[in-house]
Amino acid sequence: MxxxxxxxxxxxxHLCxxxxxxxxxxxxxxxxxxxxxxxxLLQHYEISIPVLLFASTDNTNELCWxxxxxxxxxxxMHNE
Structure with missing residues (x-):
């Protein structure tokens, strides 16, 4: 899955x-x-968007711009 x-x-x-x-x-x-x-989310990610992450995880593994x-x-590949 x-x-x-x-x-x-x-x-x-524009970055998003x-x-x-x-x-x-x-x-x-x-x-x-x-x-x-x-x-x-606003407080946590306001200055780091865009950010990729997976639903239903602790979001410790994010890909930030x-x-x-x-x-x-x-x-x-490293998060499957």
């Missing part, structure tokens, strides 16, 4: 848009969570 990939970001963030394009280039299914909708498609693939 594949883990659900989550992209944390917020509207108007770049991260979405990278995930689309890799044809990776993901859920986008806007940190502005969650005070806890800057990243590219090669880095995403490598990170995913």
């Amino acid at each position: 594949q883990k659900q990939l989550i992209l944390l970001g917020t509207k108007g963030c 848009e770049d991260a979405e394009r990278l995930l689309q280039e890799l044809n990776l299914p993901y859920q986008y969570l806007d940190i502005i909708d969650d005070e806890k 800057p990243f590219n498609t090669e880095m995403i693939s490598h990170w995913l």
